Amino acid sequence: MAKVLAITNQKGGVGKTTTAVNLAACLGALGRRVLLVDFDPQGNATSGVGLDKTAQERTVYHVVINGDDVRSVIRHTEFDLDVLPANVDLAGAEVELATAGDGRETRLKTAIDQVRGDYDFILIDSPPSLGLLSLNALAAADGVVIPIQCEFYALEGVSELMRTLDLVRDGLNPSLEVSGVLLTMFDSRTNLSGQVATEVREFFKEKVYETVIPRTVRLSEAPSYGMPIIAYDIHAKGAEVYAELAKEVDARG
Numbered sequence: 419m420a421k422v423l424a425i426t427n428q429k430g431g432v433g434k435t436t437t438a439v440n441l442a443a444c445l446g447a448l449g450r451r452v453l454l455v456d457f458d459p460q461g462n463a464t465s466g467v468g469l470d471k472t473a474q475e476r477t478v479y480h481v482v483i484n485g486d487d488v489r490s491v492i493r494h495t496e497f498d499l500d501v502l503p504a505n506v507d508l509a510g511a512e513v514e515l516a517t518a519g520d521g522r523e524t525r526l527k528t529a530i531d532q533v534r535g536d537y538d539f540i541l542i543d544s545p546p547s548l549g550l551l552s553l554n555a556l557a558a559a560d561g562v563v564i565p566i567q568c569e570f571y572a573l574e575g576v577s578e579l580m581r582t583l584d585l586v587r588d589g590l591n592p593s594l595e596v597s598g599v600l601l602t603m604f605d606s607r608t609n610l611s612g613q614v615a616t617e618v619r620e621f622f623k624e625k626v627y628e629t630v631i632p633r634t635v636r637l638s639e640a641p642s643y644g645m646p647i648i649a650y651d652i653h654a655k656g657a658e659v660y661a662e663l664a665k666e667v668d669a670r671g
Contacts, residue, residue: 420453420537421671422530423597424559428582429575430546432567433602433631436641437663438543439466440656441563443646444664446498450538453492456504457526457555459511463543464503467495468644471505479507482525482554483514488532497646500537508551515550522550523590527558539671548582556583557590561597563667566618568604568611568630573621596622597670600663602631629663632656 425438435458442454456463457478461471474493480486481502492500515522530540544555556562562583566572587594599622605611619626631637637656640647647656 420451420534420540422534422540422542422558422560423667423671424542424544424555424562425565426542426544426552426555426562426579427564427566427575428546428548428552428579429567433565433600434546435460435462435466435543436637437563437565437600437602437631437660438463438541439641440637440646440648440660441664441667442499442539442541443467443497443648444660445539445541445668447648447661448664448668450668451536452499453502453533453537453540454499455502455526455530455540455542457508457551458504458543458545459506459509459551460545461503461505461508462641464501464505465644466641467497467499467501467646469493469495469501469503471503474503474505477503477505477507478526478529479504479511481529483511488529492533497649512549512551515554523553524557526554530558539667548578552582553586553590556586556594559591559594561595563598563600564596565600565602565631566614567602568614568618570610570614572614572618576621596625598667599626600629600631601626603633604630605633627663627666629659629666631659631663 636654640650
């Protein structure tokens with residue numbers, strides 16, 4: 419039965435999609451059965467594993483809004499993972515769900531529950547906001563992975579995210595937990611990155627992964643080629659650290 423993890427942070431630009439794509443690929447490289455659910459209307463996780471998001475006739479939108487069979491929409495990739503794709507159509511789902519009535523927050527959970535037995539890990543790339551799409555991701559998840567960038571104002575908004583998690587536990591998903599906190603965009607040349615890392619570890623304690631994701635050129639290049647970093651350059655530092663993160667997540671999972 420799959421462990422379902424929502425990669426979430428309401429702030430944009432923290433490495434959320436980068437983490438979703440590369441963690442999924444590295445878990446797949448460990449021999450785990452992995453489904454990557456792109457639940458961000460930008461569709462960057464979809465293009466990040468080599469699919470043309472503009473060419474997808476059926477996406478996660480059709481699953482949560484029209485009730486399409488999830489297995490018929492899942493796409494296989496060449497990177498040891500499957501993907502439930504997304505594109506800009508998903509932006510309309512936020513409005514449509516607002517008037518959908520009972521069960522609008524659990525549409526994604528209903529779909530994911532149908533394929534839990536097919537995978538070891540299901541990773542959800544959540545949108546950088548706290549609307550109905552994010553609530554669907556949190557309602558479907560066993561745990562959340564929170565990427566936090568090692569930059570000024572790193573913890574800005576985290577308290578609001580934690581309050582949202584409390585509300586989701588109270589009303590939708592009592593067993594939801596913080597599975598891990600990931601330090602991203604670490605720059606060893608600056609004192610600030612070290613200070614932020616210390617602050618985050620003091621706040622989240624043992625929830626913080628030992629693996630730290632550095633800011634690297636190769637890691638930022640890979641998405642433009644539609645590849646996870648281990649396919650783009652397996653010898654890159656980014657490939658090494660995401661492989662280590664996958665081992666940590668696998669051990670905790």
